[in-house]
Structures are given as C-alpha cells and as structure tokens.
Amino acid sequence: MKPEIERLLNAALARLTGPVLAEAPAPASVVIERTRDPQHGEFATNIALRLAKAARKNPRELAAAIVAALPASELIARTEVAGAGFINFHLAPGAYAAELARIHAQGEAYGHSTRGGGERVLVEFVSANPTGPLHVGHGRQAAFGATLANLLRATGHDVAREYYINDAGRQMDILAVSVWVRYLEAGGEVLAFPENGYRAAYVLPLAQALRERVGARLQHGASAVLAGLPADAPAGDKEAYIDALIERCRALIGAAGFREVLDLSLALMLADIRGDLAEFGVVFEQWTSEREFAESGAIDHALEVLRRQGRLLEKDGATWFRATEFGDEKDRVVVRENGVKTYFASDIAYHLSKYERGFTRLLDVLGADHHGYVARVRAGLIAMGCPADCLEATLIQFVSLFRGTEKIPMGKREGQFVTLRQLREEVGNDACRFFYLIRSHDQPLDFDLELAKSRTNENPVYYIQYAHARVASVMKQLSARGLSFDRAQGLAHAGALASPHEQAVFSALTRYPEILEQAAIGRAPHVLAHYLRELANTLHTYYNAEVFIVEDAAVRNARLALVLGVQQVLRNGLALLGVSAPESM
RNA sequence: GCGCCCGUAGCUCAGUUGGAUAGAGCGCCUGGCUACGAACCAGGAGGUCGGGAGUUCGAAUCUCUCCGGGCGCGCCA
Secondary structure, three states, rough: OOHHHHHHHHHHHHHHHHOEEEEOOOOOHHOOEOOOHHOOOOEOOOOOOOHHHHHHHOOOHHHHHHHHOOOOOOEEEEEEEEEEOOOEEEEEHHHHHHHHHHHHHHHHOOOOOOOOOOOOEEEEEEEEOOOOOEEEEHHHHHHHHHHHHHHHHHHOEEEEEEEOOOOOHHHHHHHHHHHHHHHHHHOOOOOOOOOOOOOOOOOOHHHHHHHHHHOOOOOOOOHHHHOOOOOOOOOOOHHHHHHHHHHHHHHHHHHHHHHHHHHHHHHHHHHHHHHHHHHOOOOOOOEHHHHHHHHHHHHHHHHHHOOOOOOOOEEEEEEEEHHHOOOOOOOOOEEEEOOEEEHHHHHHHHHHHEEEEEEEOOEEEEEEEHHHHHHHHHHHHHHHHOOOOOOOEEOOOOOEEEEOOEEEOOOOOOOOOOHHHEEEEEEOHHHHHHHHOOOOOOOOOEEOOOOOHHOOOOOEEEEHHHHHHHHHHHHHHHHHOOOOOHHHHHHHHHHOOOOOHHHHHHHHHOOOOHHHHHHHOOOOHHHHHHHHHHHHHHHHHHHHOOOOOOHHHHHHHHHHHHHHHHHHHOOOOOHHHOOOOOOOO
C-alpha cells in the first residue's frame, strides 16, 4: 500500500517541480507514515512542511497544491490538508480487502520486497574465539545476526552469513597448553594449574579426548615440565609464566605434538560451537579460519595494496599503517619489530577479502567491547580503495543473566559462566530467541531465566504464539461444526468488514511490509518483535469482541479470511525471528 | 584524560533521518468464562522524557554544557 502512495506523491511532486518547486525533493525526504488517529485517515505525509521553507510557501498552501496535483488512484478515497500542513490519505473501502487478497495469494512470501536491489551483503557475526563454548552474550549476537540476515534477504538483498574463526593467536596456544596440563593430571601428575590457563570444566573432556587419541605418548613428569620456569601469579607474572609453559610444552612434545594438541582442541571446540548454533537455528554460508587465511598469503596481499598506495611507513623497526590519514586517532602497527604481523593486519586483510569477493556492504555484528576497532578497520578499507561506507558495524550490548532478582556471575577464564547451550536447554529456543530480540541491540539486556521459563502471563513469548494457535483452534472448531472455509467468498466480502476492531486488525496487518523494511534498514530486529506483539494484540482483542463462526456464511468467511491473514503474517514474522509458530500449545 | 553507547511511568523497555494529545508489557485497582482456547480481553491510576541552555512554525528526537551509568582507548588476541 505504501509504495503506491509513494508513487502518487512522487508523481505530484514531479508535476510541481518547475512551476512551484525550484528543484525535485530528494527521494529520502519523502516520508509517509501511518497515522495514529483514524480521524487522520490511514497514511499521512509531512512533505509540505519539509519543503515549505525552500519553496518560500505557506505549508498549508503548498500541501493544497500537492493534493491538487495527485493522480487519481483506486487505493485512495480522499486526501485532505490538516494541521500545520500535513496531507492525510483516506483509503478507499476496498483497499484493505485487496491487500488481504495479496496476503492469501503470496503466503509465506508476503511482505517481501526487492528494495535492496540484490545488493551483495556479507553479515559477519558471532566469530567467537574457539577457546571455549559460546556463552549467553554470543547467543544474543547469534540471534541478532541471524535475524538481520533474514530481514535483509526478505527485503531484496543478496545475503551471505559468515563466521570468522580466530584460531591463529596466542589464546589458542593457551587453550592447547591448558588441555595438555589437564592431560598430564589425568595421567597421574600433580602440578598447579596455570593462573592464566583455561580452568573451566569444558577443558577436561578435551584432555580426555586427547588421551584417547594419543595414549601416553605426550605424557611427561611434572618435574620436567616445571623445571626452571618463572613463578606463576600471585608471586610472579602469570603472562610470563604461561608463555614459558607453552615453550616448555613445545620443547617436550615437539612442534608436531603441540600442533596435534591444538588441532584436536580446536576441532572439538568448533564442533561444539557449530552444533550449538545449528540447534539454535543459526547457520552460516561460510566459516573462515584465520589461520588458513593467513597461510594463504592474503595478509601479505593486503599489506602490498597498502604499500602501493603509499600508506605504510617504517618506524622503530616496525611497519606502520598511516591510519590517521583516514580518520583513525593514531597510526597502527601492522608488522611488529619481531617481524610478526599484528592482529590488526590480519583483520583489515580479512575485510579486504570480503570486498574483493564481491560484497559491497560489509556488516559486522560485534560485542560492544569491540567498538574501539571499527574506526581502524574502516580506515584500512578506505586506504585500500574501498568506499568509505562499505563497512558498517552494529554493536551488541552485553547480557546479564538473572534468576529472578539474583544476578548470575560471569567470568570466562574462571569457568564460572552459563553457556548458550545451557540457556537453551533450560528455557527453550523460542523463548531464547525472543528475549534476545525484543530489546534494541544498543540496550544492555537483563535476561531473567525464571521469566523466560514461566508459562504465565508475565512471559511475553507465548502471547504471539498463542494468537497464532488461536486461529488454528478456530479453524479446528469450524470443521468440528461441519463447516468449511470458502476463501473466495471470504475475500470477496472482506471489504464489508468495517467494525473498529476489524479496521484495527486490517491496519496492523497491512503494516507488515513497512515493518520489514524499517527493521532491515534500521538493522533493528526488535522492531519486528514489537510489531508482532501489537498484531497479536489486535487479534486477541478482535477475538474477544466478536464471534467469527457465525451463521451468515459471507460474514463468517470474510472474518476467517481476515484472521487467517493475521495467522499468515504472524507465521512469517516469527519465522524471521527464528521462533516457531505452533498450531496448538 | 579522550572516544563510543545509554538515561522516557513503581519495574523492564518502545518511540530518536524534528511533526498532530509521549506509548507497551509487568506490577497495582475494577470488571469479563453455561463463550470459536481466560497463556485472553475491557476500564482505571501512574510522566518536570536525567538537569539546564540553545536552534525553529514545532524538540523525547538536533547542538552545547553539566550530572549519572556501561564500554573502549597495546608492536595483546
């Protein structure tokens, strides 16, 4: 409906360009909104107010001129100038019924658009280090990224989802040595666990798997392991200690042995993460290993691009990227004094590779603690010749878990944390997805386990599902009474559904395509979640106010056509959120 | 110290490319099941939109400043 009104309005503005308006208004400035008050019709625009100043016209006069220039349309019954210069659009009686027919005809494709123009978008999300299971914060990023990708796809973008595996750094070495120490312990050795190691319980099965794989081949005595090592914290430096321990480990079991421990740990952690996400309904087209990426020479390629552009300099024995020339606050090292490339170098190279693979829009879904690095990566991309706006980062605020009013402490290294898997098993995937998505991403989330689990009216999760199931229940009741639904008759008579409740349902129902666009453009899945709640509310209200299964077949079929339309849109919207739409509950 | 995000009803939060009378859920109060599902609905109370100043026809929304909270500022990953 809205695109048609946009078309009419743009036609009117085009006619006025020249005689009344000096120049054509930018398409983005033409904003059409739903009205809040039915007295104002169904749609309204403030375009006359926005253009009045530039046109040196009284807003109401300009509005009148625009109204006069509007082409006729079957969609619109009448237009009027109101208030300070708003233009209100009143829909023609059959407009809603025609849209309802579209819902029935298009089914699960209803609401989709081609507005994205097939733009190639890469959504990178989660990308958690494979040094441990996903925690509840990653769950929020997973739900957000997956739904954002769904929204972009539904609005006509060519979307790929990608997980970047940070498997190359020192943290992986620390995981490997943590597994090895547990393996030694299981072999009967007694030694203090490194302060900086991963001491959480998930390391134990990794050590167990290692023993099953290699037997006692990598076993060494505690005295040989610890001899000559610096003191661990609290007396010494835990960083220096763990580094020394890693070196000792390499010396004792050899580079190949160390690699074996690391690869096994990595493979198992990754399998856990993949499985967890898959069970959560989150899948990726591509998993990129940082290690394989680095070994492919891609970082050297990126550095070469920068060098050709003259954006590198040598200073203090290191190689620097002149990031300050591209909006960053300081220059950044890309190759350290010791010849090792920095994480930053690998990161801009990775982003360059996305662009070189043909993606013109790079969406990074990141934890809020990563905001510091966005400017640098963007600077790198610009320096390498990418458009300034190709990289877009969405920062997801943190999740705090509560059991009722009691906050559950989190700390990854200490192993005191709730995993996404535990959360899903306790509250269920549907409640998880919904709770993650109901809040705006830039708002910290307090996730109450008790609330998410509860089957009471305090829990918003079931409200929408209940509306969906309720329609299914009505249809069951219909057949139980020996009646059947006549869609053609229902749609033919839908225009006669004129009660305030029915108009409210129509109004909410036909907003769906606008909501999808708004949620996609704003990178705001919560807009869809809130909308579905509103739509469910109009359905419940209608249900309580009027009986659908009445004697009059025309009225009955029209009402059923309407509530089936609601059910369809609820199903479509829930699918995008990754929440199931049950027939009964 | 510098940068980013946030501050809206008792609680949790929508609303922010400036727009018509600031909304929802929960909680509280009052009503509605011999009814197509009461996991529902109707009504009510509840607000200096953190404080102040500015921009203009119009500010929760934009600018400045102050207060309060979160996060980030490595030749770590």
